[in-house]
Amino acid sequence: MKHIKLWMAVLLCAIILPEAQAQQTYWSRVEKRESTLGVSDVYQKFETPDFRLKLVRASQTVAALNPVKEPYFDFTPGDRLEIRDKDSLYHLGDINLRIKEANDEWKKYSTAYHRATVTPLSTSGNILAAADLANTLPSDIPVSVKRYYELDNDKLVIRFEITNKSGAPIEIGALGIPMIFNNILEGKSLVETHAQNVFFDPYMGKDAGYLEVKRLSGRGPALLVLPKENMAFEAYRPLLDDPTPKSIVFEGFHEWMVYSKAYADNEWKGVEQWNEPTSIVLKPRESKNFSFKLVLSEGIKNIQETLVQEELPVAVGVPGYVLPQDIKGQLFIQYKNEIASLMVEPKGALEVKPDGKAPSGSLRYVVQGKKWGRARLTITYTDGVQQTVNYKVIKPESEVIRDFGHFLTTEQWFDDPNDPFGRNPSPITYDYEKKEQVTKDGRAWISGLSDEGGAGSWLAAIMKQLVQPDREEIAKLQHFVDETLWGNIQYNEGPNKYGVKKSVFYYAPDSLPKGTYDEKINYNTWAAWDHKHANDPGRSYNYPHVAAAYWTMYRLARYHQGLVDNHSWEWYLENAYQTSVAMVEKAPYYAQFGQMEGSVFLLILKDLQNEGLTKEATDLENRMKERAEHWRALDYPFGSEMPWDSTGQEEVYMWSDYFGFDRKAFITLNAILAYMPTMPHWGYNGNARRYWDFLYGGKAGETSRVERQIHHYGSSLNAIPVLNQFRKKPDDLYLLRVGYGGLLGGISNITQDGFGPAAFHSYPSTLKIDGISGDYGSGFYGYAVNTSSYLVKDEHLGWLAFGGNLAQKGDVVEMEITTAAKSRVFIAPKNLWMTLDAGTFKKVSYNLVTGEVMATLNNKTEHTPVAYLRVDGTVTLPYKMVRGAYEIELGKKEIQIKL
Incomplete structure (x- = not known):
């Protein structure tokens, strides 16, 4: 029946499109006829x-x-x-x-x-x-x-x-x-x-x-x-x-x-x-x-060109306008008149130095963040025109992520052995304004470790370990896995085994002790699920969080030593696989849509393949292909429970790309670019549109409203397909600018002490972070699996570094890696993509004459004595291949690898 419906949809499109074209021709002829009905008295028309x-x-x-x-x-x-x-x-x-x-x-x-x-x-x-x-x-x-x-x-x-x-x-x-x-x-x-x-x-x-x-x-x-x-x-x-x-x-x-x-x-x-x-x-x-x-630009990617034609000042920031303090960013300015002055507010927040001109003639400046927080650069030109560029200065990425992990496993660590809902232990939703954990909320999922708004904190805590593993934090999270996730958030036995509950918290005042619920909270809404509804495994959006948790723990157990000891890597990978299958089997209705974090299923599939688990890999691939075939038959396959959404595109693109459904991947990418702009403003650069999740994932109260959210989780999730596409088309700098804006936007709202909020409020009456952690974890997943460095040469701007600092010595261009993970590097001129399952890059260099790439790996650590390097490109290295990666013994000193 499903296939019949799909063919009917395709057939209907085949009928409607030619008919629509014919109608346009018909109406154009009608419009040319003389108007006699008197409508011209109502309207004036001009061309x-x-x-x-x-x-x-x-x-x-x-x-x-x-x-x-x-x-x-x-x-x-x-x-x-x-x-x-x-x-x-x-x-x-x-x-x-x-x-x-x-x-x-x-x-x-x-x-x-x-x-x-x-x-x-x-x-x-x-x-x-x-x-x-x-x-x-x-x-x-x-x-x-x-x-x-x-x-x-x-x-x-x-x-x-x-x-x-x-x-x-x-x-x-x-x-x-x-x-x-x-x-x-x-x-x-x-x-x-x-x-x-x-x-x-x-x-x-x-x-x-x-x-x-x-x-x-x-x-x-x-x-x-x-x-x-x-x-x-x-x-x-x-x-x-x-x-x-x-x-x-x-x-x-x-x-x-x-x-x-x-x-x-x-x-x-x-x-x-x-x-x-x-x-x-x-x-x-x-x-x-x-x-x-009102001016038309030929397309979205032509906007900058149109601005230049219309003689507006144009500013382009690299890597964008979220500036880690250890990054020497670049700002390129193009305008018909010269610059009269530059002013930074607050004073000293940015250091801006001239650095000659780009190949296109644009003025080039080095911009470095000095003081944490928002900063504004005002450029005044000799004709009196003023331009402002809004930056957000953050700590170096490694410090941001370190503080984030610490906050999640201390301030947000819920440890109450008498909790009637079985949430102990876990990273739980946190109210930053009240400086307290949110253990009670009228929306069951917020305090129920579920959906995006409640699962966000524990998901973020585990994904943080993928970027920057910490033995003490992982020890706590192992208790979370054994005592809370496996058997409470997720069924571990019976007919619903591997099914994920809608919520651990529920509203049942007649069956729980007095005082369990806050009398000041209104529980008389649809969002206060009772026990039966909370236990329902039919909500597919909960499954990627759980699958991502198991997958991350698998990677830690498989590629590091002594970080994970409660289960084997086999157990974790098996649970990741079974959770992926359970989503399709136990939540089939919502599983027809692309899931936020749905790209994790592709990551799980690749690791099943790397491990030689052919039966499981084939099963998962077939199930996902059936979903992708469904999307392939739709004109715009990124629906959700919402009439329009901006989070299904991540998974739809990734599977369409994987299965070779190139047209559908192209359609999906274009839709992403329609709601994810690049412009000289940290809040909007790479900011994927979302405007209702302050209702569902934000703090209850006056800021719970329909409002454009600044760097909600959609920014870093949508950066996944955009940067993936850039690596396919490395001459398209627009994609890199948009994708990297979303990537760094994903960590831009983390506070100085490490709290990760749901998003930043865009209303000029507010302009601050939301009060609770909410659904931020989904966004951090996007950062964790996508954080990477890019060395690029653009014909107009010259050599550029995203996720690193540039230095050129004669014929060699070098990029020092500054990301927190330091595990992924793309060399655009060579179309070379290098990733580390374990180990870290210190720097990479590219010889302009010979084309040789040199990668420098950092020395070994207690838990990472061996590096596992994957290379996409025509490269052969003199190292043993293990599960598709080069196994490289690390030493007390750095290792240089010539590619």
Whole structure:
């Protein structure tokens, strides 16, 4: 039956696509006929070289924005115009203001609050439409606002002219332009959303700032909203007063803020903003124009090229904008005018030194983080244009991971032998604001060591050992495996053996002692599972956590000495395999979707193959291929229990790539790039979109809301396929920049003392980490299995190091490895991928003349006397092969290996 359904889906696509093309041709002929119904009285239509623009005649707000070459795609939510034709619902073309007269209070004004027919103004030359907006603004507003739609060098421009009509100076403390594009996914299938909807990402870079608007499919031209006149991108405010309901199918709308001081004085008081909040004073009768232009970029990867063409300053950071303190980062700046000054805030947070020019002519700077925390670099050019680049300075990666592991196995270590739920011992969810463990929560999984929000802490503690093994921490985790994981979180006998429970914690007040539950917590919701529901093994998303734990312990037992002694490596690998199989057998419904951390099943398969366990490997491969065949038959195979999601793509890509389903892997990668941008801002660079998990994995209370999350676990999980694809196409630097942004973004929010939070809050009223650890463990899995170093030569920027420091001595380029694991290195010019199952790299070098690669391994340690090196590439080494890896005896000194 399953195969019949798949063939029906394929057949349906084969029927629909040609029919859709025929309908487009039909409608294009219809559109050319004379209009007789009177709709022209409702709308005004204009055509520019790039767009078909449709305005609501009464309000002159945008009703549709269609690319000329694709007239049936609308960047705006025009398909819901008849629903959204009410007061307070924002549209592109609206404006929000906060104004202060003399010593008065800030007063707010908006063209969206009370709709009324605006007064058209005469047009000529390049002006397409114009209106005085007085009718839709309160009568007491001290300014006049006129709006123009016009062409400038064939680019569509929206301009607001604001005039102080009073006899005294006024201060504009907030000026925001709502950016209303079609990100409402409600009621649509995955196919429809990828065809019709967009996501958009802000670069709050002042005069160099912009908004990029991309289709969910990642295909087709991207829309860029660029500053033209007095349109600095200072802040990005959520429009919480728009009544369009926010949910898992609608992230909400935001506005581009030119000035934000009025909010910084009030709602955002005490919160460090991305840019310094400013205002402007208009003299009596003084006018000022604020305008932005709408520009199409050929594709997502062409955005930087388009910015250069439009003469915006462009900054490119390597390895990105999350800077470990031992990294000498590079910053490349390209602009038509020279730099007048550089300013760092807080003072001394960054050291910025000029370093000549790149091959393309871009100015090159060495940037090194000196003080932990957020830092802002302000670049002022000789023409007065200002650009800001936001960095996050962190400790050296090895220190970050060391502190993280210590925090998890001390502060988060739950040790209560009388716990009625059997959670003892375990790393458990932690409230960083209260400095206490979360043992009770209305969401069963948060305190139940389950799902992402509760399993996150113990998963992270175990994955940390893959990066940086610690004997004392592993000893504790062995107790967790024997006393909590095997037999409590996971069934170890009976018909559900290897099945994983939905939660260890449950709500059953009648069967447990009084005081077990907190009376202040509301347990009267769907999330407070009873014992029966908590024991249900049918939720597939719990299985990868358990499988990853066993797999990591297998690697520690197999490739190191004396780290693991409670079970053999065979036991751990067998349990990893059986858990993978159990997911498909015991949780078949959700197993049809890609799983977060689902790439672990591929890692388990490869180790089964390396161990010669042919029966188990063949069984697992067949089961996973059936899932991949299902995804292959779907147009967009990354659904989940949510209508749209950004976490199934990791596993869908990896299996599609493994089985040679290249087209499906390509489609999946494009979708990832649509919601994972690269831009000069640590919070958004490589940040995979997620906006509902503060509800399910974050702290309960006022910050439990629908909100764009900064470096939620999706960032580092999606970096797995992006970096995998880069190693296939090492000339595509865009992929490396995006992937590495997500990789380092995955550890950017860890605090100085080692606490790993669910994510960072993007609302300008908050801008801080979430209060609990929540679902961060899934993100750390992505970092742990993907942390790596890359030596690259780019034709425009020259030699680059991601995960290391560069030095060039004559014909030899050397990269000192700075990652915490120091176990994976890619030499792009040789397409050479080297990984260590045990042992660590100190440095690698590349001879430009001979092409020779030299890898230096660190000396042996107590638990790692032997290194196991895997090499993807045409290389033969004089060492014994063991399970597909070269076995290399380490000594008291470093070892050099010539490749």
